[in-house]
Amino acid sequence: MEEQRIVDIFQTYREINQAFFQILSKAASKHNLTALQLVVLRVLHEYPEIRVSELAEKLNLGNSTTSGIVDRMVKADMVERERTKKDRRAMTLTLTDKGKALWRETDATRLNMMRPLLSLSEQDHRELSRLQNEVLRLLKQSKEEA
Structure with missing residues (x-):
């Protein structure tokens, strides 16, 4: 019985995550x-001005x-x-004007597609x-204890 509660919670998060990703993918594809x-x-x-290694960490890649x-986006x-001015060997990433405009457009599309959540x-x-x-706290606690 307890195991089924865990499976149910996990499955719900998985389905929600998939739904968010599908909306994100659809919003992105509308802007190529x-x-x-x-x-x-x-x-x-x-x-702004993040390093590739920091970006990789945030993307979990x-x-x-x-x-x-990044190469393709450049x-x-x-x-x-x-x-960087401090360390000439280090490189930071910034959005170009085109990148900033794309962000504004795609973000507006994504938010509009998620508007039903406001109900x-x-x-x-x-x-x-x-x-x-609370779920996040419990999972982090479990991860630290493991």
């Missing part, structure tokens, strides 16, 4: 991007995989690499947030 490129745009929007994605004029009442939203934070 991949879902991963859209996530890169978001991260670079939130963290390896440095070489992240570099490949060629498409969405992202530019710049040497949740304020109370349901608060309860959902509380429960998600």
Whole structure:
């Protein structure tokens, strides 16, 4: 019985995650991007002048995989690499004007596609947030103990 509760919780999160990813993919494809490129745009929007290694960490990808994605985005004029002023060997990533415009457009599309979530009442939203934070706390605690 307890095992089934765990499976149910996991399965629900998995289905929700898949639904979010499908919306993200659809929003990205409307702008001729991949879902991963859209996530890169978001991260670079939130963290201008980030290093490739930091981006890789935020994406939960390896440095070489992240570099490949960045290379394609540089060629498409969405992202530019710049040497840092402090350490001339280090490179940071920033959005180009094209990248910034793409971010604004795709973010608006994504938010519009997720608008149905606003039909949740304020109370349901608060309860959902509380429960998600509790699940996260319990999983982090379990990970630390393992």
